[in-house]
Amino acid sequence: MKIRQYSLRALALCALQGHRDWPPAWRTPQPKSSYDVVIVGGGGHGLATAFYLAKHHGVTRIALLEKGWIGGGNTGRNTTNVRSDYLFPESAAIYDLALRLYEDLARELNFNIMLSQRGWLTLIHNQHQMELAAHKLNWLKCNGVDGEIIDRAVVRGMLPHFNMGRDARNPVLGAFLQRRGGTIRHDAVAWGYARAADRLGVDIIQNCEVVGFEKSADKITSVHTTHGRIHCERVGMAVAGQSTALAAMAGFRLPLTTHTLQAMVSEPIRPVLNHVVISPATGVYVNQTQKGELVMGGMLDLYQSYAQRGNFPTIEKVLSAVVEMFPSFGQLRLMRHWGGAVDIVPDSSPILGPTPVRNLFINCGWGTGGFKAIPAGGLMLAHSLATGSTHPMAQPFGLDRFRSNRLVDEGAAAGIAH
Amino acid sequence: MILIRCPYCGELRTEDELTYGGEANIARPAETVSDEAWTDYLFMRTNPKGIHQEQWCCSAGCGQWFKVVRDTVSHRILDVWKFEEVSQAAEEVA
Numbered sequence: 415m416k417i418r419q420y421s422l423r424a425l426a427l428c429a430l431q432g433h434r435d436w437p438p439a440w441r442t443p444q445p446k447s448s449y450d451v452v453i454v455g456g457g458g459h460g461l462a463t464a465f466y467l468a469k470h471h472g473v474t475r476i477a478l479l480e481k482g483w484i485g486g487g488n489t490g491r492n493t494t495n496v497r498s499d500y501l502f503p504e505s506a507a508i509y510d511l512a513l514r515l516y517e518d519l520a521r522e523l524n525f526n527i528m529l530s531q532r533g534w535l536t537l538i539h540n541q542h543q544m545e546l547a548a549h550k551l552n553w554l555k556c557n558g559v560d561g562e563i564i565d566r567a568v569v570r571g572m573l574p575h576f577n578m579g580r581d582a583r584n585p586v587l588g589a590f591l592q593r594r595g596g597t598i599r600h601d602a603v604a605w606g607y608a609r610a611a612d613r614l615g616v617d618i619i620q621n622c623e624v625v626g627f628e629k630s631a632d633k634i635t636s637v638h639t640t641h642g643r644i645h646c647e648r649v650g651m652a653v654a655g656q657s658t659a660l661a662a663m664a665g666f667r668l669p670l671t672t673h674t675l676q677a678m679v680s681e682p683i684r685p686v687l688n689h690v691v692i693s694p695a696t697g698v699y700v701n702q703t704q705k706g707e708l709v710m711g712g713m714l715d716l717y718q719s720y721a722q723r724g725n726f727p728t729i730e731k732v733l734s735a736v737v738e739m740f741p742s743f744g745q746l747r748l749m750r751h752w753g754g755a756v757d758i759v760p761d762s763s764p765i766l767g768p769t770p771v772r773n774l775f776i777n778c779g780w781g782t783g784g785f786k787a788i789p790a791g792g793l794m795l796a797h798s799l800a801t802g803s804t805h806p807m808a809q810p811f812g813l814d815r816f817r818s819n820r821l822v823d824e825g826a827a828a829g830i831a832h
Numbered sequence: 833m834i835l836i837r838c839p840y841c842g843e844l845r846t847e848d849e850l851t852y853g854g855e856a857n858i859a860r861p862a863e864t865v866s867d868e869a870w871t872d873y874l875f876m877r878t879n880p881k882g883i884h885q886e887q888w889c890c891s892a893g894c895g896q897w898f899k900v901v902r903d904t905v906s907h908r909i910l911d912v913w914k915f916e917e918v919s920q921a922a923e924e925v926a
């Protein structure tokens with residue numbers, strides 16, 4: 415008997431059979447010649463879109479096309495920080511919706527996403543940052559999102575290995591803390607959505623690259639792929655750093671540039687760091703995974719790049735900042751480092767909703783911080799694909815905001831860091 | 833790591849000594865253009881995966897801005913030239 419639902423009972427039963435009875439988590443179907451909806455991009459946003467489209471809107475003839483393997487883009491490369499402490503009400507609504515959905519997602523998907531709400535700390539190094547934190551806190555209160563300012567003694571208690579000495583380059587006055595912030599296992603989000611979408615009938619087709627669109631008037635009639643041509647009624651696109659190329663195939667331009675964002679991990683050690691911590695002085699942040707590795711990241715590489723690999727100037731900046739914060743981490747060896755191609759928009763807010771092509775809807779521009787937004791991004795794109803209209807929460811994030819000059823400038827407001 | 837020889841001071845600079853200035857050759861249109869053209873000018877970028885013409889500044893050195901043709905995948909520098917000059921490599925890709 416194949417056991418489909420994951421549970422303690424299933425685990426025990428399968429253990430008795432030597433774990434031979436687990437079925438694959440999703441099928442490997444051949445693409446059909448036509449679908450109602452084709453979703454391009456098998457990252458978290460594309461997979462969540464497929465799931466919500468099938469679950470909430472009853473659309474079943476859905477294909478999700480991924481040029482590599484699902485989660486192999488930024489979703490599988492990100493440092494998995496989640497939080498919702500954004501400034502503007504429009505952003506707070508989206509990011510907090512995502513966090514609330516994440517809080518229940520393991521149950522909804524029957525897949526352990528390993529949500530760990532261990533608290534997300536932004537250090538406060540000087541009076542100016544203290545005032546900014548107070549200002550942000552007021553905004554969060556208006557937006558109904560949790561957050562607090564903690565003092566130096568509390569930070570010391572939470573981060574026992576942090577350098578609080580007189581020699582510290584960046585002294586700590588306190589921190590902004592969102593207790594609901596934390597981390598999630600990134601692959602589990604991709605796999606959980608994929609498995610749940612597959613069970614609702616979505617065809618997840620990997621190693622299938624979209625190479626062009628066939629249009630008639632201002633509508634896409636079919637999608638050209640490395641597996642042939644697929645007819646479809648509507649197309650959803652969630653390809654992050656590759657968005658410019660896909661938009662060009664469909665005949666329009668996007669206000670974004672692609673850059674490398676890097677991350678790195680140390681060798682695994684015993685638990686030493688229970689929270690996620692970022693220093694606004696360096697833009698460097700660090701947390702410890704359940705396996706014990708320290709995950710570290712910093713600022714985006716400012717020049718355009720599709721390289722998807724790390725480089726030494728950034729590694730040096732990140733590591734020197736981490737060792738400055740936690741001198742004892744200097745004993746550790748670096749195990750891996752990597753980069754992802756992220757899609758940077760001038761106002762650091764996503765682009766959601768309609769495009770100049772009538773039946774093509776978009777979800778991109780999450781830049782360095784869209785993992786935390788996956789459930790909400792999926793809901794928004796699913797809504798567009800099902801109804802042809804824009805969800806009220808996605809309205810402020812339309813592509814038309816650049817022409818009407820109604821930017822949602824979180825880059826300036828909240829000082830976005832992933 | 834990106835290394836570029838500044839065409840003004842002649843020094844080989846690392847990416848940490850340089851400032852990136854985005855896509856090159858974007859000309860400001862007349863103020864009478866349509867909103868679409870203005871939006872294009874302000875926000876839309878070619879963002880190619882491959883050959884890109886861009887601007888860099890020798891910010892830790894002589895402070896001059898110059899142009900570069902660079903591959904955005906391999907990061908190879910194909911040409912570097914002054915604003916008042918014309919690039920052979922740039923002519924070829926254009």
Ligand SMILES: Cc1cc2nc3c(=O)[nH]c(=O)nc-3n(C[C@H](O)[C@H](O)[C@H](O)COP(=O)(O)OP(=O)(O)OC[C@H]3O[C@@H](n4cnc5c(N)ncnc54)[C@H](O)[C@@H]3O)c2cc1C
Binds near residue numbers: 480481492496675783
């Ligand atoms: C190093 C790093 C650290 C980060 N840290 C954080 C963090 O801590 N918190 C946070 O919230 N966010 C973080 N992010 C950002 C986050 O990873 C992204 O915003 C998010 O994963 C975007 O998801 P996505 O589904 O839109 O894109 P992706 O996961 O990149 O998925 C897009 C998919 O589209 C596919 N694709 C592209 N072109 C085609 C084509 N022509 N045909 C078919 N398929 C195609 C790609 O192969 C890819 O799998 C980080 C990113 C990086 C790189």
Ligand SMILES: [Zn+2]
Binds near residue numbers: 838841842895896
């Ligand atoms: Zn110079």
